Amino acid sequence: MRENKVMGIIFSDMHDSALGALTENRTTASVPFGGRYRLIDFTLSNMVNSDISDIGIITKSNYQSLMDHVGAGRPWDLARKRGGLAIIPPFASHGGLGIYRGRLEALAGALSYIRHNDAKYVMISDSDVIANVDLRDMVKQHIASNAQMTLLYKTITVGPDLKGEDLTLMTLDEETGDVKDIARYASAKGQQNLYLNVLLIEKTLLERMINDAMSHDQYSMVRHCIQPAVGRMTVKGYAFEGYATKIENMNSYFAAHMDLLKPEVRTELFPKDRPVFTKVRDQVSVRYGLSSKVGNSLIADGCIINGEVYNSIIFRGAKIGKDAVVRNCIIMQNTYVGDNAHLEYVISDKDVLIKDSRTLVGYETHPIYISKGDTI
Amino acid sequence: MLRKKEWIAMLLAGGQGSRLYALTQNLAKPAVPFGGKYRIIDFPLSNCINSGIDTVGVLTQYQPMVLNEYLGNGQPWDLDRNDGGVFVLPPYQKSSGSDWYTGTANAIYQNINFIERYDPSYVLILSGDHIYKMDYEKMLAYHKEKGADCTIAVLQVPLEEASRFGIMNAYPDGTIYEFEEKPPEPKSNLASMGIYIFTWEKMRKYLIADANDPNSQKDFGKNILPAMLNDNQKMVAYPFEGYWKDVGTIDSLWEANMDLLDPKVPLDLYDDSWKIYSRTPVMPPHYVSNEAEIQNSMITEGCTIDGKVDFSVLFYGVVVEEGAIVRDSIVMPGSVIKKGAVVEYSIIAENSVIGEGAKVGQRPEDAEDRDQWGIAVVGNNVKVGKGAVVPPKAMLDHDVQGVE
Numbered sequence: 199m200r201e202n203k204v205m206g207i208i209f210s211d212m213h214d215s216a217l218g219a220l221t222e223n224r225t226t227a228s229v230p231f232g233g234r235y236r237l238i239d240f241t242l243s244n245m246v247n248s249d250i251s252d253i254g255i256i257t258k259s260n261y262q263s264l265m266d267h268v269g270a271g272r273p274w275d276l277a278r279k280r281g282g283l284a285i286i287p288p289f290a291s292h293g294g295l296g297i298y299r300g301r302l303e304a305l306a307g308a309l310s311y312i313r314h315n316d317a318k319y320v321m322i323s324d325s326d327v328i329a330n331v332d333l334r335d336m337v338k339q340h341i342a343s344n345a346q347m348t349l350l351y352k353t354i355t356v357g358p359d360l361k362g363e364d365l366t367l368m369t370l371d372e373e374t375g376d377v378k379d380i381a382r383y384a385s386a387k388g389q390q391n392l393y394l395n396v397l398l399i400e401k402t403l404l405e406r407m408i409n410d411a412m413s414h415d416q417y418s419m420v421r422h423c424i425q426p427a428v429g430r431m432t433v434k435g436y437a438f439e440g441y442a443t444k445i446e447n448m449n450s451y452f453a454a455h456m457d458l459l460k461p462e463v464r465t466e467l468f469p470k471d472r473p474v475f476t477k478v479r480d481q482v483s484v485r486y487g488l489s490s491k492v493g494n495s496l497i498a499d500g501c502i503i504n505g506e507v508y509n510s511i512i513f514r515g516a517k518i519g520k521d522a523v524v525r526n527c528i529i530m531q532n533t534y535v536g537d538n539a540h541l542e543y544v545i546s547d548k549d550v551l552i553k554d555s556r557t558l559v560g561y562e563t564h565p566i567y568i569s570k571g572d573t574i
Numbered sequence: 575m576l577r578k579k580e581w582i583a584m585l586l587a588g589g590q591g592s593r594l595y596a597l598t599q600n601l602a603k604p605a606v607p608f609g610g611k612y613r614i615i616d617f618p619l620s621n622c623i624n625s626g627i628d629t630v631g632v633l634t635q636y637q638p639m640v641l642n643e644y645l646g647n648g649q650p651w652d653l654d655r656n657d658g659g660v661f662v663l664p665p666y667q668k669s670s671g672s673d674w675y676t677g678t679a680n681a682i683y684q685n686i687n688f689i690e691r692y693d694p695s696y697v698l699i700l701s702g703d704h705i706y707k708m709d710y711e712k713m714l715a716y717h718k719e720k721g722a723d724c725t726i727a728v729l730q731v732p733l734e735e736a737s738r739f740g741i742m743n744a745y746p747d748g749t750i751y752e753f754e755e756k757p758p759e760p761k762s763n764l765a766s767m768g769i770y771i772f773t774w775e776k777m778r779k780y781l782i783a784d785a786n787d788p789n790s791q792k793d794f795g796k797n798i799l800p801a802m803l804n805d806n807q808k809m810v811a812y813p814f815e816g817y818w819k820d821v822g823t824i825d826s827l828w829e830a831n832m833d834l835l836d837p838k839v840p841l842d843l844y845d846d847s848w849k850i851y852s853r854t855p856v857m858p859p860h861y862v863s864n865e866a867e868i869q870n871s872m873i874t875e876g877c878t879i880d881g882k883v884d885f886s887v888l889f890y891g892v893v894v895e896e897g898a899i900v901r902d903s904i905v906m907p908g909s910v911i912k913k914g915a916v917v918e919y920s921i922i923a924e925n926s927v928i929g930e931g932a933k934v935g936q937r938p939e940d941a942e943d944r945d946q947w948g949i950a951v952v953g954n955n956v957k958v959g960k961g962a963v964v965p966p967k968a969m970l971d972h973d974v975q976g977v978e
Contacts, residue, residue: 233859234875266659272649273856459863468858478650480851482611482843483887484860485835496963498859499611501876502844511859 204337205281205317205401206245206253207308209301210238210264212395213326219567220547224263227325228257229445230530230548231456231499233513236267237445237478238325240467246274247472248333250321252281254311256304258288267477274475286311303417305406313405322419324395328454329442330467330474333396336436340398345434347403347427349377350396352442356386356526366393370435373527377433380424382551391435394442397424441466452545452565455511459494481514488523489520505535519554525563544568577657581714581771582629586678587615587702590636593823596953596971597923601640604632606703606827607906607924609834610874610889611841612852613644614821617707618700619651619660620850625710627698629658631688633681635665635674635950643785650853663688677792683781689774696778699770699794703831706767706818707841707848713812715773720748722806723776724799727769727814739765740795748810753799764811767818770794776807817841817966828921828949831904833888835870857890865896881911889924898928903935912960919966920950928952929960929976938965 210227221227227238245253253276257264264285270276271283286308288298298304301322305312312320319340321333331350340348351368369379380393396417397458409422416422427433441463443454457463468474479534481500481570486492491506499514505522512518513530519537528545535541536554543560546552547570560566568574591603598606604615606746615632622630630653634641641662648660663685665674675681682689682699689697696717698710708883717725721805728742736757743752756759780798784790790797798849803809817840821827833839843850854907857876862868866879881898889907894900897914908925911917915928920935928934935950946969959976 444589459861463859473856474858475856478854478856480650480849481611482850483872483889485844486868486871486873488870490868492862492866493864494862496859496861497873500844513859 202319202337203252203317203342204248204250204333205312205315205320205321206250207297207305207312207320207322208241208245208253208255209304209322209324210255210257210261212257212301212324215447217451218448219569220448220451221260223260225260225325226445227257228261228264228267229451230513231317231328231445231451232455233496233511235474236264237328238264238268239474240328240330241323241325242268242274242276243322243472243474244329244331244333245321246276248331248337250333251276251278252284252315252317254284254286254308256286256308258298258304261285263286265410268565269477281315298417300417301419301424302408302423305404305419306412308461309405309408312401312408313462315401317401317416320399320401322397322399322404326445326469327394327396327442328445329394329438329440330469330472331396331438331440331442333398336396339436340434343375343434344432344545345398346400346431347424347433348398348436349380349433350438351391351435352394354392355388356388356390365390366395367391368393368435375434377424377428377435379428380420391437392444393420394438394444398436421494427563430554434534445519448565448567449563452528452562454476456509456526458496458511459509464574469471470551479514487520489491492520503536505539513548528565547572550574579629579694580696581627581696581698582631582658582689582692583618583627583698583700583702583710584633584682584689585615585618585622586681587632587641588635588675588681589701589703589822591602591703593821594645594827595824595969596956597824597827597921597949598637599635599953599971601954602634602636602638602702603822604634605641605644606821608705608827608890609820609831610872610887611854612850614705615641615644615702616651616850616852617705618702620848621706621708621710622698622700623653623851624848625708625711628653628655629692630660631663631685632702633658633663633675633685634710635681638662638664638874641897645852646647646853651851656682657777658692661688677779677790677796677797678782679790679798682777683785683792686778686781689778694772694774697772697774699768699772703822704768704818704820705841706814706816706849707845708769708814708816708818709848710769710771713769713814715802716810716812717771717773720810721808722771722810723773724809725771725801726750726799727767728764728811729767729814729818730763733760733763736760736763736765742766742811744811746765748812750803750809750811753795753803755795762936766795767814769814770799771812776802786918824921824949824951828919829906830843832885832902834872834887835885854890861960866894874954902937920952920964922952923954923956926952926958927957928958929962931961932958932963932976935963941966 211225276283329535487504498514505518510527515532522539533550540557543565546568551573586605593600653660860877874890880896881894884901891908893910895913898911903920912930914931941947953971957973
């Protein structure tokens with residue numbers, strides 16, 4: 199057995215309601231992102247690249263697309279005899295229905311999975327953060343500082359487009375790095391520490407807290423587990439300095455994609471030594487026709503580009519027709535954009551058919567969203 | 575005891591591919607990259623799995639490391655099976671001594687034990703240097719229907735080119751009565767594609783007889799097939815229609831890649847019902863900047879394009895910097911074309927660097943001496959210095975200093 203072994207728990211669906219139409223038929227974790235990924239790929243790959251190889255994914259509904267995506271975990275090298283990937287669907291116990299109200303209650307359903315692992319620590323994460331984090335450094339700090347809990351955060355500027363009430367923020371003791379408070383501050387302005395919903399905790403402590411919570415009918419991780427621990431236990435923050443963004447709603451989803459067009463963001467998100475793994479689809483290289491024009495765009499394999507594409511992200515297997523113009527768009531897998539079509543600020547979900555000569559123009563703050571499988 | 579299999583495939587991947595020179599310095603020909611995401615061997619392997627064959631022996635002896643690593647457990651081709659799957663079969667030591675594979679037939683002969691584990695009724699023989707999509711199941715049905723002992727897939731080639739191939743002379747019902755290796759005056763235009771189905775019982779007999787013949791070159795085309803024909807075994811030609819290309823030379827490898835850019839060429843890689851599978855590293859989608867211009871090309875994941883790309887095939891992880899031009903060329907995985915460099919009619923192998931302002935290759939119309947013109951090749955891990963010139967038809971396997 200490895201000393202200081204860490205196991206991982208990922209919540210697949212804590213933000214489903216915020217993402218609206220994107221999660222109508224899928225969990226947050228399986229929302230397509232960045233041309234060929236799903237949101238969970240970032241969290242899963244971070245864990246795998248940080249030597250965490252026993253990972254349970256907690257899910258409650260709409261998880262068919264998630265199951266299809268992660269499968270047995272092979273792309274992440276998690277198809278193992280010992281450990282590897284486990285999907286943990288709702289588990290009815292203690293008279294409950296298995297449909298949890300919060301992360302802590304969800305963990306109660308996964309208690310036997312956690313208990314049977316020989317890890318010393320548990321890394322608990324949501325699946326709505328786009329970042330490439332070396333979690334080994336967080337574990338090192340946790341051990342070195344004798345912390346009982348360590349919370350991953352990033353210092354951000356709360357501006358007009360980020361509202362304080364949507365964000366879980368932390369106050370830290372500047373000298374010790376101890377967490378002094380964690381809450382949603384509606385009035386927060388300026389520089390703030392955003393909790394990235396990644397928590398490292400000793401496994402025996404977690405098990406005790408889950409049992410406690412169950413006996414008191416408590417369910418919230420932040421309210422019933424972290425907040426009471428602040429001041430009573432050693433709760434530390436671990437600052438992540440690199441690029442990180444939380445997918446909170448359709449606008450931040452769009453903005454995160456536009457970030458990908460910046461070379462410095464891509465360099466941070468896709469370093470060669472810590473790749474972001476995803477399901478392999480065996481697509482052909484992108485075929486550019488004679489009349490194609492492309493600028494400032496990311497294009498995934500399997501696409502056929504005959505028209506013009508600017509400032510856009512084109513997912514696997516999409517086809518852009520002749521003389522079509524696609525500007526500031528997110529075009530998901532297998533979308534067909536007909537000849538002469540004109541699209542601006544459009545997010546088209548998978549398998550959308552946009553017929554020849556259609557025009558759809560949204561605005562930066564209000565991109566037009568087209569549901570999976572629709573025909574325009 | 576393993577379950578009996580109707581058929582298995584044996585893939586001859588031992589060729590050194592010496593006519594690909596710099597490209598096969600440290601890897602076997604079947605492992606040479608092709609078409610943006612593939613290696614040559616992906617085509618026969620994918621054809622096998624798509625035709626319902628779940629057991630493939632890959633016979634290899636030249637520079638097997640890359641090929642071995644590439645095939646791994648066969649998972650990308652769905653060939654990681656409990657019963658069967660893909661096996662790399664190098665020559666091995668036996669109690670009676672050890673032998674290199676001395677010919678195509680000898681390679682199969684040395685692996686008779688492997689084949690017999692599966693007790694197949696039929697054995698499909700393939701080679702690892704052809705680009706094509708083919709349903710071998712139809713060929714097997716033909717083999718059974720004709721009651722053949724050996725079926726050879728044939729392609730109609732232009733008669734004037736027929737003397738470059740092994741030619742099958744057959745009756746209208748497909749029965750072969752004569753076999754001519756590269757005939758100066760061909761009687762037919764049915765060229766052997768190097769794809770055979772044998773009824774295993776018969777094949778076994780002829781392999782053993784051939785192994786005991788000291789004068790034999792242990793070759794299918796030169797020895798096994800003529801011997802069977804002499805004995806009046808039933809041999810039939812299976813006509814194949816579609817795209818097929820031997821990529822054993824620099825020119826044919828370049829042409830076959832360029833064929834992918836020609837919509838008239840009947841090799842559709844986008845067909846979901848007959849996918850070609852491969853093992854590729856996970857990379858983000860490719861990025862095209864505002865400065866880039868791309869026309870009639872194939873570009874793969876992980877590429878960053880700031881320059882101009884015309885009529886070219888770029889493999890994964892290739893970088894084309896600002897002001898650089900890549901025209902009528904193939905750039906293999908991980909290579910970098912620096913600022914202002916010009917690459918024309920060239921093959922740049924894996925992980926090479928073409929320095930700033932360097933010139934590699936030339937268009938045939940710009941060449942002073944057309945007879946000396948040809949595709950320029952830059953081998954694996956080669957650095958071409960700043961401003962250096964690599965002439966057309968060059969075969970570069972070492973670094974070139976820059977010029978100031």
